[in-house]
Amino acid sequence: DVKVTQSSRYLVKRTGEKxxxxxVQDMDHENMFWYRQDPGLGLRLIYFSYDVKMKEKGDxxxxxxxxxxxxxxxSLILESAxxxxxxxxxxxxxxGPTKAxxxxxxxxxxx
Amino acid sequence: xxxxxxxEDQVNVAEGNPLTVKCTYSVSGNPYLFWYVQxxxxxxxxxxxxxxxxxxxxxxxxxxxxxxxxxxxxxxxKPSALVSDSALYFCxxxxxxxxxxxxxxxxxxxxxxx
Numbered sequence: 001d002v003k004v005t006q007s008s009r010y011l012v013k014r015t016g017e018k019x020x021x022x023x024v025q026d027m028d029h030e031n032m033f034w035y036r037q038d039p040g041l042g043l044r045l046i047y048f049s050y051d052v053k054m055k056e057k058g059d060x061x062x063x064x065x066x067x068x069x070x071x072x073x074x075s076l077i078l079e080s081a082x083x084x085x086x087x088x089x090x091x092x093x094x095x096g097p098t099k100a101x102x103x104x105x106x107x108x109x110x111x
Numbered sequence: 112x113x114x115x116x117x118x119e120d121q122v123n124v125a126e127g128n129p130l131t132v133k134c135t136y137s138v139s140g141n142p143y144l145f146w147y148v149q150x151x152x153x154x155x156x157x158x159x160x161x162x163x164x165x166x167x168x169x170x171x172x173x174x175x176x177x178x179x180x181x182x183x184x185x186x187x188x189k190p191s192a193l194v195s196d197s198a199l200y201f202c203x204x205x206x207x208x209x210x211x212x213x214x215x216x217x218x219x220x221x222x223x224x225x
Binding site: 030031033035040041042043044045048050051056058059090092094096097098099100101102103104105 | 117120143145147153154155156157160162201205206207208209210211212213214215216217218
């Protein structure tokens with residue numbers, strides 16, 4: 001089975017900190033995604049990568065950046081964390097247009 | 112642009128009754144459609160997909176979904192609900208290109224009462 005691993009289940013950071021969320025997949029998928037999940041809003045796409053060093057903005061990229069230096073790893077960066085970025089963050093990967101596999105999520109709290 | 116609408120925030124069904132969770136979509140070209148389920152404190156699990164072929168697709172845990180091109184809908188169904196089906200359900204769409212975004216709906220909370 002495909003495994004998508006997010007580095008932390010829970011994180012607490014201070015306002016203004018630079019935050020790194022890491023995601024690793026083990027199935028050589030070319031597509032990787034970062035979403036945030038908030039009650040009543042579903043999953044909103046932050047960034048999407050379709051190859052190493054290639055990225056596209058999703059629906060809510062403001063305040064975030066990403067890095068994909070290796071195929072298996074996709075990092076989400078909060079340049080200066082703010083309280084409105086408190087959320088559940090989900091990483092996913094897929095091969096082509098097929099189903100995506102999700103990590104367990106990182107619950108980030110910014111205080 | 113792609114979009115997904117799940118018009119019901121919550122669906123309540125008695126155990127043993129049939130259930131339907133609604134989804135409509137918008138996408139350029141042929142749609143690739145998916146349903147995922149999320150149990151408390153768990154990640155998203157894939158339930159079923161439609162890519163091509165028969166409009167009625169079957170998935171995990173006895174769920175099925177019906178693709179209707181004219182109504183741009185992909186409703187999730189189950190003939191007989193179980194209490195254990197209670198969870199958060201998400202519909203998703205992508206186009207058929209190899210490098211396509213996956214867009215999710217806002218989710219529907221399914222509650223099955225004994």
